[in-house]
Amino acid sequence: xxxxxxxxxxxxxxxxxxxxxxxxxxxxxxxxxxxxxxxxxxxxxxxxxxxxxxxxxxxxxxxxxxxxxxxxxxxxxxxxxxxxxxxxxxxxxxxxxxxxxxxxxxxxxxxxxxxxxxxxxxxxxxxxxxxxxxxxxxxxxxxxxxxxxxxxxxxxxxxxxxxxxxxxxxxxxxxxxxxxxxxxxxxxxxxxxxxxxxxxxxxxxxxxxxxxxxxxxxxxxxxxxxxxxxxxxxxxxxxxxxxxxxxxxxxxxxxxxxxxxxxxxxxxxxxxxxxxxxxxxxxxxxxxxxxxxxxxxxxxxxxxxxxxxxxxxxxxxxxxxxxxxxxxxxxxxxxxxxxxxxxxxx
Amino acid sequence: xxxxxxxxxxxxxxxxxxxxxxxxxxxxxxxxxxxxxxxxxxxxxxxxxxxxxxxxxxxxxxxxxxxxxxxxxxxxxxxxxxxxxxxxxxxxxxxxxxxxxxxxxxxxxxxxxxxxxxxxxxxxxxxxxxxxxxxxxxxxxxxxxxxxxxxxxxxxxxxxxxxxxxxxxxxxxxxxxxxxxxxxxxxxxxxxxxxxxxxxxxxxxxxxxxxxxxxxxxxxxxxxxxxxxxxxxxxxxxxxxxxxxxxxxxxxxxxxxxxxxxxxxxxxxxxxxxxxxxxxxxxxxxxxxxxxxxxxxxxxxxxxxxxxxxxxxxxxxxxxxxxxxxxxxxxxxxxxxxxxxxxxxx
Ligand SMILES: CC(C)[C@H](C(=O)O)[C@@H](O)C(=O)O
Ligand SMILES: CC(C)[C@H](C(=O)O)[C@@H](O)C(=O)O
Numbered sequence: 001x002x003x004x005x006x007x008x009x010x011x012x013x014x015x016x017x018x019x020x021x022x023x024x025x026x027x028x029x030x031x032x033x034x035x036x037x038x039x040x041x042x043x044x045x046x047x048x049x050x051x052x053x054x055x056x057x058x059x060x061x062x063x064x065x066x067x068x069x070x071x072x073x074x075x076x077x078x079x080x081x082x083x084x085x086x087x088x089x090x091x092x093x094x095x096x097x098x099x100x101x102x103x104x105x106x107x108x109x110x111x112x113x114x115x116x117x118x119x120x121x122x123x124x125x126x127x128x129x130x131x132x133x134x135x136x137x138x139x140x141x142x143x144x145x146x147x148x149x150x151x152x153x154x155x156x157x158x159x160x161x162x163x164x165x166x167x168x169x170x171x172x173x174x175x176x177x178x179x180x181x182x183x184x185x186x187x188x189x190x191x192x193x194x195x196x197x198x199x200x201x202x203x204x205x206x207x208x209x210x211x212x213x214x215x216x217x218x219x220x221x222x223x224x225x226x227x228x229x230x231x232x233x234x235x236x237x238x239x240x241x242x243x244x245x246x247x248x249x250x251x252x253x254x255x256x257x258x259x260x261x262x263x264x265x266x267x268x269x270x271x272x273x274x275x276x277x278x279x280x281x282x283x284x285x286x287x288x289x290x291x292x293x294x295x296x297x298x299x300x301x302x303x304x305x306x307x308x309x310x311x312x313x314x315x316x317x318x319x320x321x322x323x324x325x326x327x328x329x330x331x332x333x334x335x336x337x338x339x340x341x342x343x344x345x346x
Numbered sequence: 347x348x349x350x351x352x353x354x355x356x357x358x359x360x361x362x363x364x365x366x367x368x369x370x371x372x373x374x375x376x377x378x379x380x381x382x383x384x385x386x387x388x389x390x391x392x393x394x395x396x397x398x399x400x401x402x403x404x405x406x407x408x409x410x411x412x413x414x415x416x417x418x419x420x421x422x423x424x425x426x427x428x429x430x431x432x433x434x435x436x437x438x439x440x441x442x443x444x445x446x447x448x449x450x451x452x453x454x455x456x457x458x459x460x461x462x463x464x465x466x467x468x469x470x471x472x473x474x475x476x477x478x479x480x481x482x483x484x485x486x487x488x489x490x491x492x493x494x495x496x497x498x499x500x501x502x503x504x505x506x507x508x509x510x511x512x513x514x515x516x517x518x519x520x521x522x523x524x525x526x527x528x529x530x531x532x533x534x535x536x537x538x539x540x541x542x543x544x545x546x547x548x549x550x551x552x553x554x555x556x557x558x559x560x561x562x563x564x565x566x567x568x569x570x571x572x573x574x575x576x577x578x579x580x581x582x583x584x585x586x587x588x589x590x591x592x593x594x595x596x597x598x599x600x601x602x603x604x605x606x607x608x609x610x611x612x613x614x615x616x617x618x619x620x621x622x623x624x625x626x627x628x629x630x631x632x633x634x635x636x637x638x639x640x641x642x643x644x645x646x647x648x649x650x651x652x653x654x655x656x657x658x659x660x661x662x663x664x665x666x667x668x669x670x671x672x673x674x675x676x677x678x679x680x681x682x683x684x685x686x687x688x689x690x691x692x
Contacts, residue, residue, distance in 0.1 A: 076534075082544075083537040091535070115572045117463040134480075134501070139538040145545065149505035151538040155480070159495035186586070188422075189437070191429040192485040192497040198428075199491065219593035226461045226572060226597045240532070244590060247565035251572045 004036040005306070008067040008271065012045040013085075014280025015290035015333075016073025022292035022337025023071055023299045026318075029345040030303065030311040040067070044089055046077035046280075055088030061096055069302050070273035073295065074280035087137060094130050097270035099263035100161065101168050102128035102239070103301065104246040104277060106229075109323045112254035116226060122253050124232035127169040128242025130263055132161040133193075135239040157193040157238070162200045168266055169236035170208040180233035181205075182214040184221045184241055197238065221245060225252060250277050257291030260298040264305060272305050274298040288332035293319055296340055318343035350382040351652070354413035354617065358391040359431075360626025361636035361679075362419025368638035368683025369417055369645045372664075375691040376649060376657040386413070390435055392423035392626075401434030407442055415648050416619040419641065420626035433483060440476050443616035445609035446507065447514050448474035448585070449647065450592040450623060454575075455669040458600035462572060468599050470578035473515040474588025476609055478507040479539075481585040503539040503584070508546045514612055515582035516554045526579035527551075528560040530567045530587055543584065567591060571598060596623050603637030604669075606644040610651060618651050620644040634678035639665055642686055664689035 009024065011017040028037055042060060049055055064070060075090045093099075108114055108122035134155040141151040166183075173181040183201045187194025198215065205213050216224065218241045224231055225248050237245060250259035259277035276294030284290055297319060304312035318340050331339070355370065357363040374383055388406060395401055410416060421436045439445075454460055454468035480501040487497040512529075519527040529547045533540025544561065551559050562570065564587045570577055571594050583591060596605035605623035622640030630636055643665060650658035664686050677685070 082534045082540070086534040087537065115463060116461050134499075135535055137537075139501075139536070141538045141542060143505075144542075147505050147509070149542055151503045151542040153480075153501040153503075153536045153539045155485075155499040155501070157497045157499075159489075159493050163493070186589075188428045188432040189481055189586075189589075190485070190499045191433065191483075192487045193499045194428070196487060196490075196495055196497040219589050222568065222590055222594040223597040223602065226594070227601075240535075243532075243535075243565050244568055248568040248572070248594070251569040255573075256569070 002034050002036055004038055005031065006038045006066070006068045007040075008064050008070040009039050009041045010044050010070060010072045011041065012073040012075045012280060013047070013077045014074055014282040014285040016045070016075070016280055018285070018288075018290050018333045019276060019292040019295040020071060020073040022333060022340075023295040025337050025341045026296045026315060026344055027299045027303070029341040030299070030315055031308070032311070045075055046080050046085060049080055049085065055085060056092050061092075064093070065097075065270060067271045068306060069271050071299065071302060072273055072275035074276065074278065076280045077282055091135060091137070093273060094263050097263075097273065098265050099130045099270075099273060100165050101262070101264040101266055102130035102242060103262040103264055104128060104242070104249065105260065105301075106246070106249040106253045108253045109258070109320050111324045111326060112258070114252055114254055116229070116252055120228075120230050122229045124229070124249070125172065125234050126242055126246050126249060127165060127172060127234060127236045128246060129161065129165045129237070129239050131239075132157055133239035155190070155193055155240075157196050159196060159200060162197055163204060166200050166204050166236055169234055170204055170211055173211045173234040174208050176233060178233040179210050180212045180214065182216055182221075182232060182235045184216050184218050184235055184237040184245065186218050186241070188217060193238070201236070218245070222248060225249060246277060256294065258293050258297065260294050260301055262298065262301040262305060272302075274302040274305075288334065290333045292333050292337050293340075296337070314344050315340070348380050348382055350384055351377065352384045352412070352414045353386075354410050354416040355385050355387045356390050356416060357387065357419040358421045358626060359393070359423045360420055360628040360631040362391070362421070362626055364631070364634075364636050364679045365622060365638040365641040366417060366419040368679060368686075369641035371683050371687045372642045372661060372690055373645045373649070375687040376645070376661055377654070378657070391421055392426050392431060395426055395431065401431060402438050407438075410439070411443075411616060413617045414652060415617050417645065417648060418619055418621035420622065420624065422626045423628055437481060437483070439619060440609050443609075443619065444611050445476045445616075445619060446511050447608070447610040447612055448476035448588060449608040449610055450474060450588070450595070451606065451647075452592070452595040452599045454599045455604070455666050457670045457672060458604070460598055460600055462575070462598055466574075466576050468575045470575070470595070471518065471580055472588055472592050472595060473511060473518060473580060473582045474592060475507065475511045475583070475585045477585075478503055479585035501536070501539055501584075501586075503542050505542060505546060508543055509550060512546050512550050512582055515580055516550055516557055519557045519580040520554050522579060524579040525556050526558045526560065528562055528567075528578060528581045530562050530564050530581055530583040530591065532564050532587070534563060539584070547582070564591070568594060571595060592623060602640065604639050604643065606640050606647055608644065608647040608651060618648070620648040620651075634680065636679045638679050638683050639686075642683070660690050661686070
């Protein structure tokens, strides 16, 4: 009997196409022989929007639901007004598919350049809330474009939404050797949302007596990211703070060329979506300079999410070995993909 | 004829007392002979709250208005619920006195340890909006403490509020050699507030043709803070992003022991307030370990704000020389203050 894996692919814009091609190559190489890989490409992003004015039509949103998971390259192009594709496509997917766990691991691989002196040991994971906070699009503006304009952004937070992501973070912390969970918020200023987060964090914590907990304001957290990143194990935080902290985390662990992420619906009600943290980098699109490693590590997260743990580990070990062997010589996007596919298959 | 300088002093909590004492010492040493320094201490902070339940009574708020400026040490203690003193005292002062420019310079002084490899050249200033955004306390919670809780935080942004701080930032950029101004926001997600900021930024920019401008999303900005901090000259940003970025800036320029700030009302309608970026650090209070340099650099900002430019420069040069001469040997809070006072007086 043969199994099959049914993956939706959204290459998107800029370097998206190039890195996704390498991601799929490594995915094929990693899968057990008896698993048939089926992929369906969805033409979404800047070009589609220019051509048709559409970002994510209902029919395609519906079709995407039928897949086991989604692999996304990158969305965004300077020719599209800021916010159109982010809100209309990327965030629409995260919200429609209830991706309430935005999982972003940060690991400083051996031999990887970090801007930090002394190459500290870094191995933590940020569990970013993905469906609430200041990302709900709840806001507006009055007298727009006049000197009397008022614009609001409303951060929405629910016990329902906070509890489920906090619980996921405790589970992850509990399964890691150090068993440490840090809540990051700004509860001395954002007192309503902050107290909700803190109260839920403390309450759920009672069910995980082995997990050591800690709280940091987001401003203080950025300090520790550069002075003491080894203090972190699992971090749970809101949508916006998570966005900011994970770019900083990527920077200190060798750059966004390596940062993977998963937009996960742990219940399985909707397909989860995996994407590199980096953007579409239109300035280097087509030059072969894009590092596909972040996408390939996102493929590892995809595999682990679907239960292919051993295959995920194989990819991560291949990346680790590949990085350890890098000598600074330039390799194209495809060369890196090929090298990793060979290691994974071998 | 003799002049006088009438300063309100709020030592506050933890190390606040200790660092403010050194700040005042250096202020005395810096002032011209014919200027009489008058100080009035205000007993505000955690102890006062424990004793009386008061954070900032109207009578004291009124009295504070009569001063030329305010020097604040640090506010906050773990024994006080998070948010009480921040909202009731610190933010109340910033809002009541319309401190719409929160000025935070970041300079990597010679011989100062930074967590960044290669000691890049860092010399930028963040102009953080101080009276709007997510800091207005506009929010609430419903069914608090139950599994059905909903909590909101509303970011309020007005063309009035954004325009005045953006204009201040252009003025500062225009007066610096590099004349570069970067707007940091997140206008691909926070589209209402973000577009207001971007539109005002572009419109005011027409009046400053010599200033080069740039826009970065807040997440990307954190990357450049650690990989390319030398690219920044003046940064203008909203209240929350400014909070986060200035702690990170402090960390990369040698720690919050050196980070100064001014809460400025440029119109002079209310006294401006100067304070170190660091908190009350109750764990080291009374040990003599607190570095008063951030407070002393805040005194320099105070002097410059009041027109004592030469005196401000003298303090900054003294700090620079003192840091260049540091050999890693431990010096107490008072020893550092004494050394700086001597240099400034000399
Ligand atoms: C492109 C943008 C909407 C997105 C976000 O803010 O979540 C990105 O920065 C990310 O972190 O995935
Ligand atoms: C203490 C807190 C309210 C304050 C802020 O968030 O503004 C502090 O972090 C700062 O940066 O001055």
